[in-house]
């Protein structure tokens with residue numbers, strides 16, 4: 001009886017963990033309407049600042065060009081996202097901002113680490129990676 005319970009717990013933990021990482025990652029619906037606070041006039045300067053933050057915190061997993069091929073991501077499941085891809089670029093600024101802020105699995109929750117304005121700079125930088 002006891003053994004079955006332990007086995008069940010282990011099986012569930014394993015299944016939910018592996019299932020979690022394979023599910024596509026969707027930001028909550030409400031994040032779509034979060035407005036990018038950076039004005040059109042300042043977006044270039046913001047992206048430039050974002051590049052500096054990216055090279056400090058993100059490059060190790062997402063790679064220099066954002067392709068998801070950084071050395072720190074090689075052993076991760078799921079792999080770091082290809083930020084140049086349509087899958088990412090088709091999302092609203094608010095969704096990308098939400099994902100950076102909240103993280104999932106090996107993708108770090110950056111909200112408590114990088115301030116809000118710097119996170120918007122990252123979103124604006126990620127937009128320049130669109131191919």
Ligand code: HEC
Nearest residue numbers: 025057058061078079080081088099100104105106107122
């Ligand atoms: C430790 C490795 C690691 C670091 C460092 C990292 N990421 Fe990630 N990132 C990931 C992984 C892994 C995923 C995929 C997560 C998933 O799908 O569950 C991801 C996903 C993302 C996504 C979501 C893409 C999508 O599918 O919509 C964005 C945006 C992102 N990262 C931006 C960043 C930014 C910006 C930084 C730096 C502040 C950063 N990441 C740092 C590993 C990392």
